[in-house]
Amino acid sequence: xxxxxxxxLRGRPRERRVDDALRQATRELLAEVGYAALSVEGVAARAGxxxxxxxxxxxxxxxxxxxxxxxxPDLPPPRDTGTLRGDLAVLAExxxxxxxxxxxxxxxxxxxxxxxxxPEIARRFQATFIQHxxxxxxxxxxxxxxxxxxxxxPDPALVHALLLGPLFAWLFLLRRPxxxxxxxxxxxxxxxxLGPVGPPPPRTGPRTAKxx
Amino acid sequence: xxxxxxxxLRGRPRERRVDDALRQATRELLAEVGYAALSVEGVAARAGxxxxxxxxxxxxxxxxxxxxxxxxPDLPPPRDTGTLRGDLAVLAExxxxxxxxxxxxxxxxxxxxxxxxxPEIARRFQATFIQHxxxxxxxxxxxxxxxxxxxxxPDPALVHALLLGPLFAWLFLLRRPxxxxxxxxxxxxxxxxLGPVGPPPPRTGPRTAKxx
Amino acid sequence: xxxxxxxxLRGRPRERRVDDALRQATRELLAEVGYAALSVEGVAARAGxxxxxxxxxxxxxxxxxxxxxxxxPDLPPPRDTGTLRGDLAVLAExxxxxxxxxxxxxxxxxxxxxxxxxPEIARRFQATFIQHxxxxxxxxxxxxxxxxxxxxxPDPALVHALLLGPLFAWLFLLRRPxxxxxxxxxxxxxxxxLGPVGPPPPRTGPRTAKxx
Amino acid sequence: xxxxxxxxLRGRPRERRVDDALRQATRELLAEVGYAALSVEGVAARAGxxxxxxxxxxxxxxxxxxxxxxxxPDLPPPRDTGTLRGDLAVLAExxxxxxxxxxxxxxxxxxxxxxxxxPEIARRFQATFIQHxxxxxxxxxxxxxxxxxxxxxPDPALVHALLLGPLFAWLFLLRRPxxxxxxxxxxxxxxxxLGPVGPPPPRTGPRTAKxx
DNA sequence: CGGTAATCGAGACGGTACGTCTAGTCTTAAA
DNA sequence: TTTAAGACTAGACGTACCGTCTCGATTACCG
Numbered sequence: 001x002x003x004x005x006x007x008x009l010r011g012r013p014r015e016r017r018v019d020d021a022l023r024q025a026t027r028e029l030l031a032e033v034g035y036a037a038l039s040v041e042g043v044a045a046r047a048g049x050x051x052x053x054x055x056x057x058x059x060x061x062x063x064x065x066x067x068x069x070x071x072x073p074d075l076p077p078p079r080d081t082g083t084l085r086g087d088l089a090v091l092a093e094x095x096x097x098x099x100x101x102x103x104x105x106x107x108x109x110x111x112x113x114x115x116x117x118x119p120e121i122a123r124r125f126q127a128t129f130i131q132h133x134x135x136x137x138x139x140x141x142x143x144x145x146x147x148x149x150x151x152x153x154p155d156p157a158l159v160h161a162l163l164l165g166p167l168f169a170w171l172f173l174l175r176r177p178x179x180x181x182x183x184x185x186x187x188x189x190x191x192x193x194l195g196p197v198g199p200p201p202p203r204t205g206p207r208t209a210k211x212x
Numbered sequence: 213x214x215x216x217x218x219x220x221l222r223g224r225p226r227e228r229r230v231d232d233a234l235r236q237a238t239r240e241l242l243a244e245v246g247y248a249a250l251s252v253e254g255v256a257a258r259a260g261x262x263x264x265x266x267x268x269x270x271x272x273x274x275x276x277x278x279x280x281x282x283x284x285p286d287l288p289p290p291r292d293t294g295t296l297r298g299d300l301a302v303l304a305e306x307x308x309x310x311x312x313x314x315x316x317x318x319x320x321x322x323x324x325x326x327x328x329x330x331p332e333i334a335r336r337f338q339a340t341f342i343q344h345x346x347x348x349x350x351x352x353x354x355x356x357x358x359x360x361x362x363x364x365x366p367d368p369a370l371v372h373a374l375l376l377g378p379l380f381a382w383l384f385l386l387r388r389p390x391x392x393x394x395x396x397x398x399x400x401x402x403x404x405x406l407g408p409v410g411p412p413p414p415r416t417g418p419r420t421a422k423x424x
Numbered sequence: 425x426x427x428x429x430x431x432x433l434r435g436r437p438r439e440r441r442v443d444d445a446l447r448q449a450t451r452e453l454l455a456e457v458g459y460a461a462l463s464v465e466g467v468a469a470r471a472g473x474x475x476x477x478x479x480x481x482x483x484x485x486x487x488x489x490x491x492x493x494x495x496x497p498d499l500p501p502p503r504d505t506g507t508l509r510g511d512l513a514v515l516a517e518x519x520x521x522x523x524x525x526x527x528x529x530x531x532x533x534x535x536x537x538x539x540x541x542x543p544e545i546a547r548r549f550q551a552t553f554i555q556h557x558x559x560x561x562x563x564x565x566x567x568x569x570x571x572x573x574x575x576x577x578p579d580p581a582l583v584h585a586l587l588l589g590p591l592f593a594w595l596f597l598l599r600r601p602x603x604x605x606x607x608x609x610x611x612x613x614x615x616x617x618l619g620p621v622g623p624p625p626p627r628t629g630p631r632t633a634k635x636x
Numbered sequence: 637x638x639x640x641x642x643x644x645l646r647g648r649p650r651e652r653r654v655d656d657a658l659r660q661a662t663r664e665l666l667a668e669v670g671y672a673a674l675s676v677e678g679v680a681a682r683a684g685x686x687x688x689x690x691x692x693x694x695x696x697x698x699x700x701x702x703x704x705x706x707x708x709p710d711l712p713p714p715r716d717t718g719t720l721r722g723d724l725a726v727l728a729e730x731x732x733x734x735x736x737x738x739x740x741x742x743x744x745x746x747x748x749x750x751x752x753x754x755p756e757i758a759r760r761f762q763a764t765f766i767q768h769x770x771x772x773x774x775x776x777x778x779x780x781x782x783x784x785x786x787x788x789x790p791d792p793a794l795v796h797a798l799l800l801g802p803l804f805a806w807l808f809l810l811r812r813p814x815x816x817x818x819x820x821x822x823x824x825x826x827x828x829x830l831g832p833v834g835p836p837p838p839r840t841g842p843r844t845a846k847x848x
Numbered sequence: 849c850g851g852t853a854a855t856c857g858a859g860a861c862g863g864t865a866c867g868t869c870t871a872g873t874c875t876t877a878a879a
Numbered sequence: 880t881t882t883a884a885g886a887c888t889a890g891a892c893g894t895a896c897c898g899t900c901t902c903g904a905t906t907a908c909c910g
Contacts, residue, residue, distance in 0.1 A: 011854025012906045018856080036329050039896060050857040055898065106328070112384060113325035116318070117248050122387065130386060157386055158378075162401065164385060165377030166370075172324060173376060174342055174369055175334060189374060193405035223885030224875045230887080251865055262888040267867070435880025436879075442882085460753050463870060474883040479872065530752070536808060537749035540742070541672050546811065554810060581810055582802075586825065588809060589801030590794075596748060597800060598766055598793055599758060613798060617829035647859030648901045654861080675891055686862040691893070 014056075021047035022054060026068035031102040035065065035110025062114035062121045069107040070129055078136045084144035085191035091136055092163050092183035092190075099171055100178050109172055134160050144194075154194060162190045226269075233259035234266060238280035243314040247277065247322025274326035274333050281319040282341055290348045296356035297403035303348055304375050304395035304402075311383055312390050321384055346372050362407050374402045438480075445471035446478060450492035455526040459489065459534025486538035486545045493531040494553055502560045508568035509615035515560055516587050516607035516614075523595055524602050533596055558584050568618075578618060586614045650693075657683035658690060662704035667738040671701065671746025698750035698757050705743040706765055714772045720780035721827035727772055728799050728819035728826075735807055736814050745808055770796050786831050798826045 025047035029038050040061050044051045058064040075094060081087050098104060115122040137156045144150045166186050170176050179185075237259035241250050252273050256263045270276040293299050310316060327334040349368045356362045378398050382388050391397075449471035453462045464485050468475045482488040505511050522528060539546040561580045568574045590610050594600050603609075661683035665674050676697050680687045694700040711730060717723050734740060751758045773792045780786045802822050806812050815821075 010908070011852080012856080012908090014855070015906095034329050036325060040898085041896070044857090048857085051859080051898085052900085053856070056855080059898090061897080109321075109325040109328045113248065113321040116321040116384075117246055126387070157382075157388065158397070161378040161381040161386060162398075165379070165381030166373040167377070168385065169373040169377030169380055170369075172328075173380065174373060175338065176369065185370070186374075189370075189405040193401035195404060222877080222883075224887075226886065227875095252867085253865065256888095260888090263867085263890085264869085265887065268886075272867085273865095436882075438881070458753050460749065464872080465870070468883090472883085474885080475872085476874085476884090477882070480881085483872095485871075533745075533749040533752045537672065537745040540745040540808075541670055550811065581806075581812065582821070585802040585805040585810060586822075589803070589805030590797040591801070592809065593797040593801030593804055594793075596752075597804065598797060599751075599762065600793065609794070610798075613794075613829040617825035619828065646857075646903085648861080650860065651901095676893085677891065680862095684862085686860095686864090687893085688863085688895090689861065692860070696893085697891095 018047070018049055018053050019057070021049055022057070022064070023068045025049075026064055027103050030065065030069055030106045034106045038065070040064065060114075060118065060121070062111065062118055063124075065107055065111055066121060066125065069103045069111070070125075075132075075136075078139055080143060083191075084140065084147070084149045084194070085187060087140040087143065088163065088190050089184045089187035091133075091140065092167065092187045094183075095133065095164055096167050096178060096183040099167060105171075130160075133164070137163075150194060159190065159194065162193065163187070230259070230261055230265050231269070233261055234269070234276070235280045238276055239315050242277065242281055242318045246318045250277070252276065272326075272330065272333075274323065274330055275336075277319055277323055278333060278337065281315045281323070282337070290351055292355060295403075296352065296359070296361045296407065297399055299352040299355065300375065300399035300402050301396045303345075303352060304379065304399045306395075307345065307376055308379050308390060308395045311379060317383075342372075345376070349375075356407070366406060371402065371406065374405065375399070442471070442473055442477050443481065445473055446481065446488070447492045449473075450488055451527045454489065454493055454530045458530045462489070464488065484538075484542065484545070486535060486542055487548075489531055489535055490545060490549065493527045493535070494549075502563055504567060507615075508564065508571070508573045508618070509611055511564040511567065512587065512614050513608045513611035515557075515564065516591065516611045518607075519557065519588055520591050520602060520607045523591060529595075554584075557588070561587075574618060583614065583618065586617065587611070654683070654685055654689050655693070657685055658693070658700070659704045661685075662700055663739050666701065666705055666742045670742040674701070676700065696750075696754065696757075698747065698754055699760075701743050701747055702757060702761065705739045705747070706761070711768075711772075714775055716779060719827075720776065720783070720785045720831065721823060723776040723779065724799065724826050725820045725823035727769075727776060728803065728823045730819075731769065731800055732803050732814060732819045735803060741807075766796075769800070773799075780831070790830060795826065795830065798829065799823070 022043065025043045026038070029043055029046060033042075038061070040051060040054055043064065044054050054064060058067060078087060079090055081090060099108065111125075115125055134156050137160045138153075141150065141153045141156060141159060145153050163186060167182070170182065171178060234255065237255045238250070241254055241258060245254075250273070252266055253263060255276065256266050266276060270279065290299060291302055293302060311320065323337075327337055346368050349372045353362065353365045353368060353371065357365055375398060379394070382394065383390060446467065449467045450462070453467055453470060457466075462485070464475060464478055467488065468478050478488060482491060502511060503514055505514060523532065535549075539549055558580050561584045562577075565574065565577045565580060565583060569577055587610060591606070594606065595602060658679065661679045662674070665678055665682060669678075674697070676690055677687060679700065680690050690700060694703060714723060715726055717726060735744065747761075751761055770792050773796045774789075777786065777789045777792060777795065781789050799822060803818070806818065807814060
């Protein structure tokens with residue numbers, strides 16, 4: 001998740017100070033004015049840095065913001081709470097937390113829009129953010145299966161969407177303030193939805209009688 | 213949902229032709245070049261219309277796109293399929309459909325980003341798009357309760373997020389192609405999460421103590 | 425100098441009130457904001473009149489201003505003061521006066537610029553403003569010749585330029601404030617320049633006491 | 637007279653090529669379409685330059701045209717012809733020449749109009765164009781006095797107006813084509829107006845006490 | 849130690865879109 | 880046919896960024 005371009009060994013080395021100042025300035029400006037109103041010129045000025053120093057590190061504004069605002073795979077591995085529901089709750093709270101920092105809150109929608117047109121950034125976003133969470137989902141599902149809570153592991157992507165999606169929708173589509181226990185409630189619903197998969201143990205007739 | 217400004221009765225009336233041409237041009241360009249690369253100048257030119265005619269109707273690019281790309285409350289009331297799961301499936305397929313038109317697919321992320329900084333548009337978005345779907349959710353939940361499928365109605369916003377969120381996440385965050393039965397599968401999961409599933413699963417561990 | 429377009433006899437007759445309000449509003453705005461910042465919309469609004477009513481009377485902004493700001497041939501015929509120098513002084517003071525009203529002062533440079541590109545208006549300007557003054561010059565020269573002050577009449581256009589030019593230059597090129605006796609001083613110089621052409625006129629009367 | 641902004645020593649220096657291309661394009665377009673129809677966008681396009689490069693150098697269209705069209709103080713010092721009349725003729729021909737280039741002819745009236753509302757440009761116009769010519773007038777008057785052609789030096793501004801004014805009026809107010817010897821004729825008249833003509837006219841009364 | 853090479857801040861470069869403004873024309877309903 | 884009101888096309892205005900490039904001045908490593 002560090003900067004980007006191939007760092008040659010020859011010539012004057014990059015200054016760490018510049019990297020830090022850029023990250024800092026980007027985060028500040030994101031929180032202050034939001035993604036759309038954030039300009040590379042503004043970031044460079046705030047960081048006391050030339051524009052070239054920015055573009056030497058990031059190919060575009062989207063990359064700059066992405067690298068500065070999105071946390072990397074620095075989360076601890078998912079804690080084992082003993083139940084699927086508990087594991088999912090921990091994960092959901094983590095996702096919720098990373099979506100509600102002042103920085104993320106401003107950056108996410110704009111970043112998403114840029115992703116739509118910059119496949120390269122989109123790929124990195126997948127690899128850094130999405131993929132990493134999905135691995136955690138897989139781990140959790142695996143555990144649940146070995147506990148006997150699940151008969152067969154569902155598609156991890158679907159489960160991921162089942163947690164991430166409603167959180168995102170709540171915050172950015174419905175634009176509701178995040179309730180304290182939102183993550184837990186969604187984890188609860190998700191666990192319930194995944195519950196015993198397939199036709200309730202052998203013998204249970206056609207899926208028709210869903211009634212009650 | 214129509215254009216915007218108070219339609220005065222005096223003076224030359226707005227030309228319908230212009231409204232139509234603008235909507236048409238906007239949709240075409242959205243599908244062709246996407247939201248970011250769409251320019252008001254381009255839309256006006258394609259529509260054979262002066263820029264002033266655009267800004268007389270829409271305060272910004274976001275308003276223009278919103279009004280042109282987002283379907284209004286022109287959906288039929290939710291069909292009663294006889295089961296909660298069925299009703300949700302119909303709704304989910306509808307949402308999925310409206311998110312996967314060539315126009316929406318391009319417009320949604322950009323629109324979302326603009327929403328973040330333009331409260332006025334955000335309000336309209338809520339009223340037009342979100343609110344209307346939420347009413348449908350309420351209707352469906354009401355029906356389910358009168359059928360006895362649900363004991364108590366959950367928060368419609370939460371249920372809405374439970375359907376809309378995963379669909380959105382699947383398409384725009386995970387960037388996966390929409391499977392044919394995606395809506396149905398999510399409706400299935402949602403129904404399962406909301407109510408007791410079929411015959412209570414025999415003995416599947418501590419599903420009892422559900423929070424809240 | 426009245427308005428312009430062919431006034432049909434059929435249909436509703438034009439309202440005098442509109443003509444007056446337009447003239448009035450144009451003069452006010454000229455004095456307030458100057459020629460460049462004066463807009464037809466502004467004039468119409470100030471006059472409480474529709475834009476169409478303006479363009480029904482004047483083909484362009486230049487025509488509007490020209491008709492509203494430039495005095496017509498409403499000057500009395502040049503008074504005979506008894507000397508060429510005196511006659512020229514009266515004329516020069518008249519020209520100076522017409523160039524230094526608040527309205528003219530603002531209108532003249534802008535009008536001049538538009539004249540450069542609108543031959544039609546330029547023609548009317550010649551006919552209304554220039555020609556009329558030139559006739560006065562001719563009259564004055566004729567008188568001087570019959571008095572014996574001049575041997576032969578010089579080109580009236582040149583004499584006109586000799587009076588009008590320096591006044592214009594003083595005001596609009598050098599941008600100096602008009603001295604009280606500027607007209608008189610220039611008339612003095614002009615009379616002197618025209619004076620006895622070639623060898624001093626044989627024995628001609630009272631050219632003596634030119635002093636003040 | 638050069639461009640404008642303080643030329644900082646830091647950062648990338650301005651490109652000479654851009655300055656030249658802008659001046660060139662402005663002059664071409666002035667001659668082709670005139671002042672009113674000249675647009676900054678057009679100039680930039682013709683010069684193969686971004687609009688920003690123009691506005692980095694000139695605050696407005698008026699400044700651009702002024703800097704491109706008006707000759708600087710690059711005239712040689714006024715040649716001494718031996719007589720006041722001769723000196724004035726040289727000067728008048730020079731002024732006439734500078735007012736009748738294709739570029740000036742188109743630029744002057746428009747520039748004059750813009751001067752009326754932009755005091756900053758007006759000031760520069762004074763300093764560059766007017767003042768410089770006035771110094772030449774002073775030189776000429778001084779010479780004439782030391783020759784004994786003039787008893788006392790009149791106001792140089794008035795003399796300047798006496799030459800420049802009629803030329804301007806002839807060209808832009810009366811809109812007459814410039815005669816070959818126009819400058820000389822005006823210089824003749826001016827010399828006559830200023831001083832005793834030729835051999836002091838025998839006995840023509842008290843021409844001595846000339847006013848002021 | 850002197851050269852090579854990449855860095856630094858600064859800011860100009862070509863492009864492009866923005867949202868505003870005005871000109872002059874056209875269209876409505878009412879008079 | 881006029882009126883007031885205001886929509887219409889067309890296009891310039893001056894501002895703001897983007898991402899690239901260029902300047903002179905550092906600052907490391909390499910030979």
